[in-house]
Amino acid sequence: MxxxxxxxxxxxxxxxxxxxxxxxxxxxxxxxxxxxxxxxxxxxxxxxxxxxxxxxxxxxxxxxxxxxxxxxxxxxxxxxxxxxxxxxxxxxxxxxxxxxxxxxxxxxxxxxxxxNIDSDLHYEHLITRESDFKGIITSYMFTDVDYTFNRNQFGFVNLSLLSEGKNGNKPIHNYLTKGFVDEFGKEIVICKWSNIYKELGRPNHGIFFYAEKQPATYNRFAYSNWKEFIDVFTSDFLEFLHQCEKEYIKKKRRGQYVPFYIGYKIPNGEVHWLVATIEIGNFPIEGTKENQIWTSKLLNENIKWATSRNSSYKYFFGRGAFSSKLTEKRILIIGVGAVGSNVARTFVKCGCTKIDLTDYDVKEPKNVCRAEFQFASGRTDKIEEMSNVLSHISPFVNIHTVNQPYFEIMSKALFGKDKSRNELEDFLNSYDLIIDCSTDDDLMFVLDNLSLKSDLINLSITNHAKELVCAFHPNTYDFVSKQYSEILDNDVEDLYNPTGCWSPTFRASYNDISMLVQIALKKINNIYKSDSPKDNFIVKSEINDELNIKIIQY
Amino acid sequence: MAINKKEYLQEVLETHKMSHVNSLLDKYRDKRKSIKEALEEHYTDKIYSPLNSGSYAKHTAINTKFDLDVVVPFKKKSFSTLEEMFDDVFDFLNETYGTEATVRKQKVSIGIIFYSDNDGDEISIDIVPGRELNEDQYNEDNKLNLYVHSQYGLLAGKTHLLTNIKAQIEHIKSRDNERKIIRLLKIWKSSNNEDYKSFLMELITIKAFDKDSISGDLCEMLESTMEYIRDNITKDGFTLSDPGNSGNNVADTLESWQKENLSSKMKNMLDRIEDNSDNLKIYFPINPDFKENEDTKSSEGYGVKTGASTFSIPTQNQRFG
Structure with a gap:
């Protein structure tokens, strides 16, 4: 053979x-x-x-x-x-x-x-020979920043340890680059993460040098030996490096690693950072005395490159996202049950960055099977849970939770009073888009009677998730009410009502619900993308001999 | 359960009759009368007698959303420009009614919306100032030039609009079937928050009847009219000539995408009604305030019977999410 x-x-x-x-x-x-x-x-x-x-x-x-x-x-x-x-x-x-x-x-x-010595239009990042530090792999994520670095500029990098995990058989430490400060500790610029990531704990820091020109051989291979930086690093910087090492040693950090960011401009004008790990006590420099003056020189030592990734919004969502006409909106989601949580998660996965949530309810273990909740967090407020879930997905989404009692009082107890009506309108008009997944008929009535400049979409489903009803303000209350009372066959004889249950609920799996929600959101995205009329529609799913899914347009 | 479409639509029209709101209408008439008198007293021999126009005069009004319109024909010499005329009428009305109403300049009219009275009723009257084309000719040709308030969209750039209110009223006179369909389309417009102009719906309905010899029962006539709109509004060269000014093509007030949308809405409505006649209730709802049915006369009218259910069992109309 x-x-x-x-x-x-x-x-x-x-x-x-x-x-x-x-x-x-x-x-x-x-x-x-x-x-x-x-x-x-x-x-x-x-x-x-x-x-x-x-x-x-x-x-x-x-x-x-x-x-x-x-x-x-x-x-x-x-x-x-x-x-x-x-x-x-x-x-x-x-x-x-x-x-x-x-x-x-x-x-x-x-x-x-x-x-033909052809060159490609497509730019590929420099090839680095990555290596671990004493068995630990390190990885660094950064974003583009609104700042222009000067050639030979140096200082410190603020970091947070994001997570520890496994990469192959080795432990990996993942760091988030939070921002850059000068050699005196004054802030230069911060990375464009969401607030929760900007404020992330487990702080650490590194050193940066902006070379401007890419440190590479043949424009493709990142330098592999520190000596190759001899014409790149300035003597000021080498002195800074030496002083840093002295300070670290004073703080009894000998043997630990420090991430060393080296920045340069790539052909599209962006700044890219390669990160090396250098060991405290073994920085790749030595002091030499020339003409009675001590200076730092680079050593002939291999560079331990770590992994670095530009995780800016455009790369993070580069593979696919909703239309910017949707992702740039300030969104309020009312009700984060099976439908609302699916909507929220999809919005975040598809690039939305400004999402507020409101829900009075508490997540129970039984909610986990068809909503975007996790068992591990136990019994907790649904909005608290969703905020965590969404923030874990995207480092760009800012989630706020609306004061639920305020919202409830304003919309219900004080409904009919001009002042509170105006206040509620002002509050809701501060959003570009409101998605009401609460299935609260009273709230739907109240919202339908408001004069809203923002878009409002009402989403709900029938038992067994046979249909999803999607209605756009101001055609919500009458349309939705009539759909459920006169048009759709909403069989409520067959609800899920297990032993000990106080309030029976609808039957449908995560798959049943998610499929309808995803189709509705795909259509909604298309409506915004193409500026199509915001006409109500129903997503209908039938299983006879085969699965039949259709959108019924009103 | 499928409904009888013809009977249902008749009930829709019945519940939207203006006669149901006679007491409210009386308030409108009183206000209109006082405004007319004020205008006549103020402008004396600068104007001819103001005349009623709009949907109420054309018998196409519906009781869920209406206003009364008054056209004020000015004599040629009253003002040197149409803008002066428009501004002067606005100033006068604002001075006279500004403390009891919101007075605002609209496209060709001045809107007066009186603050809610003790019954919570808001009376809305539109005053349309127009000037005769040639001196002392109004009584013969009924033609008027209207001032077009410049901030308004499609007519922007146009400073005046020639019209003939009497010819417009005459155009729809004795057309009972057309009026029913126009009223139904206005009910659709109003209950589904569509912003197509009533005048356009009126003209296209009349054209549908003229071109397609529409007949049959109420529902068949409605469906035929909707089919006509679906099939024709987007056609190149489709015109809706203003009976008061043949040079004014009212179809041009819609951009091509708006025509596409209108055609598509008609298609969706027809499809949905064919799928399930109950969908008529979505597009052409009965005015529940005047539903001639026992359940509006008792507590059941508030859905008490249908809404109540066994303890902790959701009702049939329960939504889920």
Whole structure:
């Protein structure tokens, strides 16, 4: 079998006119050899060390299982630090065909990047050789900031330890970059996280130096040795680094790590930060005496790069979000039960950043199965629970909880009094969008009678989640009431009423409810995106022989 | 349970009749009379006799939302410009009624909304000042130039509008079926908060009857009219000529997207009514205040019977979320 595989490979290579085997292929597990490539347009043959892994022709962990390696070509695009040419080719389960495809890809790379020295419009971040610090992996997230750093500017970085977890088999410490301060501790700028993250505890700090120019070889590989920064770091900065280390040692932190941020501008004008870890007591500097003056010099030491990520809003939600016409709105969600919590979570997952919540109710264990709550937090106010859930999802959402007794009194007890009516209108008009998921008929009546400038959407479902009713202010009360009393078949004979229950509730699973809510929100997003009329609609789900879902437009 | 569409719509019209609000209407008439008298006294020989116009004069009014309109025909020499005329009438009305009403400039009229009286009624009267085209010709041709208040949208840029109120009233005279459909469409407009102009709905209904020889019972006529609107309003070159001024195409007051929306709304309504005739209740609700039914006469009218239920069991109309 093994011989067959090797024979297959050799026969296939032999059939490719531009490939010559320079060193015979062999190997028990990995099959390895050396080839030269020569074709018209190439002035001289190129040689590659080829490794074919046992998974070949299948890919493994999203990577090709054939490697073409030559460190002499590091300066060319799409060559990794170990000299591997980075190719991504089509799937083919047949080893002979896959080899033909992969060598054709190598030939394409040679034509495009070796012969034509093509450069890509798409920018890729510098390649760093990341390493742990004494067995601990560290990771740093930052956002774009409204500040222009000056070349050679340095100071401190404020951080918070966000979480500790596992990465592979090693522990990982995740840090949130909160902001930058100058060498005297004066704030320069803070990162654009939500308030809860700006105020996050477990503080820590690091050091930053803004180089402006990217610290890289071949514009692709981040420097790997501190000596390479010799023309980048200023003597002022090296002195600052030395003083910092002295202070850390004074505070008995010898042996601990300090994150060292090195910033530079990338082609789209953004600032990117690479982060290295440096050990207190072993900073990569040494003091030397020249002309009776002590100065700090960089040491010839490898850099321990950590992971750093620009997690700004546009990258965080870059893969997909609601229309900005929706995400930029200030939103109030009234009622965070099964429907309201699903709406809130979807809004946050889709990029909304200003969400207020109101609900009088307490989360019980029985609510968890179909609302966006978690069992682990126990019995707690629903809005408290939702605030935590939503803040855990997005570092950009600011959640406020509305004073529920105030809202209840204003909307119910004082309804009809001009002053409180005006106050309630002013309060609600401070939002751009209100989603009423409370299923409170009295509140719906009150809201329907207000003069609102903000948009208001009323959402509710029937028993078994057969239908979701979506109504837009000012056509809410009459429309919704009539739907439930005259149009829809809302079977309330078959409610869920377990032993000990005081108030029976509707039957529907998380899947039943979430499906309707997601369809409704997709339509609502489209209404805002395309400035379509805000007409009421019903999402109807029927299962006869097959599942049938439709939107009934009013 | 499916309803009898024709009988239902007849009940809708019945419950929206102005005769149900006679006492309120009397208050409107009294106010209108006093305003007319005040205008005649103030402007004396600068004006011809003010005349009633609007939906009430055309018998297309509905009792859930209405106002009374008075047209004040000014003589050619009364003011040198239409704007002066408009501003002067506004100033006069504001001075006379400003302490008891909100007086505001509207597109071609001055709106007077009297503060709520002891019964909580708000009386609203619109005064439309217009000036005859040529000296002493009004009595012959009934033509008036209206001032177009500039802050208003689609007519922005236009400073005046030629019209003939009497011709507009005449246009709908003796058209009983059309009036019923216009009233139903106004009920839809009012109860579903649609902001299409009544005048446009009026003209398109009359055109539908003229072009499509609409017949049948009330529901069939309504549906045919809605089909006509659905199929024609978005057509290139579709016009709705103002009977008071053939040069004024009222269809032009709608942008093309508004026409698309109106067509789409008509389609949705027709589809929903076909799906389930009960949907008529959503679009054309009965005015519950004048429902000729025993349950409005007792506590049941407040839904006591239908709303009450067994202890801790939700009612049929219970919503969930």
């Amino acid at each position: 093994k011989e067959n595989r090797l024979d297959n490979i050799l026969q296939t290579l032999d059939s490719i006119p531009y490939v010559k085997v320079k060193e015979p292929f062999s190997g028990e597990v990995n099959i390895q050899g050396r080839v030269s490539i020569q074709f018209e347009g190439l002035s001289e043959p190129l040689e590659f060390y080829v490794v074919i892994y046992p998974q070949y022709p299948f890919r493994t962990y999203d990577a090709e299982t054939i490697k073409f390696i030559n460190k002499d070509y590091l300066k060319y695009n799409h060559v990794m630090g170990d000299g591997t040419v980075c190719i991504h080719t089509s799937h083919n389960p047949n080893i002979e065909k896959k080899l033909l495809i992969d060598f054709e890809s190598l030939k394409n790379w040679i034509e495009k990047y070796y012969i």
